[in-house]
Amino acid sequence: MTYEPKDETLELLRSLSEAFGVAGFEDEVRALIQERIEPYVDELRTDAMGNLIAYRRGRGDRVLMLDAHMDEIGFMVSYIEENGFLRFAPLGGWDARIIPSHAMTIRTQSGQLVKGAVGTPPPHILKPEERDKPFPLEELFVDIGASSREEVEQRGIRIGSPAVIAYPFERLNEGVVMGKALDDRVGCAVLIETLKALKGEELEVTLAANFAACEEVGLRGARTAAFQIEPDIALALEGTVAADVPGVHAVRQPTALGKGPAITVADRSLIPNPKLVDFLLELAEEEGVPCQLKVPPFGSTDAGAIQQTGKGAIAGVVSVPCRYIHSPFSLMRLEDFANTVKLTVAFARRCRELF
Ligand SMILES: [Zn+2]
Known part of the structure; x- marks a missing residue:
């Protein structure tokens, strides 16, 4: 049964x-x-x-x-670029190869959750030698749709704000769940x-x-x-x-x-x-x-x-x-x-x- x-x-x-x-x-x-x-x-x-x-x-x-x-395991905002992109540092043992192209949730100082994307350059513009290599962690960034550092800060994000890649909990079939x-x-x-x-x-x-x-x-x-x-x-x-x-x-x-x-x-x-x-x-x-x-x-x-x-x-x-x-x-x-x-x-x- x-x-x-x-x-x-x-x-x-x-x-x-x-x-x-x-x-x-x-x-x-x-x-x-x-x-x-x-x-x-x-x-x-x-x-x-x-x-x-x-x-x-x-x-x-x-x-x-x-x-x-x-x-x-998660991340922490490590730097906010002038143009509103976020850099992040890992908290815990991540495999850097699997981080790009996920949605990231950042928690603001007041506890609000802000969504963003771990953006990557599209394949169209990559040089042939870049296509076979994983993106180094320090080159990755999160795009929350902001266009300036001030805008990021107004949303309650600062250096040290914690973040995570978030997926909903789902039941795949009777016996198996994923989350x-x-x-x-x-x-x-x-x-x-x-x-x-x-x-x-x-x-x-x-x-x-x-x-x-x-x-x-x-x-x-x-x-x-x-x-x-x-x-x-x-x-x-x-x-x-x-x-x-x-x-x-x-x-x-x-x-x-x-x-x-x-x-x-x-x-x-x-x-x-x-x-x-x-x-x-x-x-x-x-x-x-x-x-x-x-x-x-x-x-x-x-x-x-x-x-x-x-x-x-x-x-x-x-x-x-x-x-x-x-x-x-x-x-x-x-x-x-x-x-x-x-x-x-x-x-x-x-x-x-x-x-
Ligand atoms: Zn554990």
Whole structure:
């Protein structure tokens, strides 16, 4: 039987995906999450970094930290030309070849969204040697239709205004959705649904949910959050690289769509305790949740920062496979999402067994 998501789950994914939340500017995402989780937690605060930290008190003194990052990769206005064109700097790991010819949304000082185009010279006027080369990032510009620097400034844009390539969230067919920022709004959605599913239950551990800021620019939020939470055990919930597409050899396909949550055995930021990996695999089997091991060592995650902060923690990563992350949109299977929630809920209930 095909998995049919609840309307409210789809709506959650849609609003999280479409929210504006470039690294360092996560306020819209944070407000949205805060409103959704308030009924399910005992305590909630935003720290100086911008992390949203929520506690759900349990029995005993062990602390489980579940982390999902709110920020998405984006841009920042770096210069405004006399004639009204904008230059921009990347925030997070972009592939410069895929930025041209998209629409860009810039957020003004007052929170308004201004649309523009990442313009490119038409092929007609390119020299033959220019046609085969990607445009260097520093030569790209955004055209918002303004004709002077003053006009740009009057619209509320200045150096430092954040921007993103924005696509609407869409359901491609019964099982597959596409939208921007699934890395890591899908992790935020897993964490929200986990808190919901645990409503009213007393856990063996205190659960600290961290919706992290600034992951995409160096795992910054998770580090200060872990320092405050002092977890014994932690999972980063991610939307991770799926590369099950034509032309990619299996050894370079970290995960594939439809095979369930991906469990990390090593990435560039951490090597999880093998006991934790085994525990997750056993748990998945007992719960009847399909799962896959993520092919190492691609990517880095908040778990790497959490593992090394303060006294350290047993840390691992569970991810929803998403194709095309770190591009203007990504694509995932709803069933993988649902199975990741199931595994995370089971982990929260039983992680005390690890000690
Ligand atoms: Zn991520």
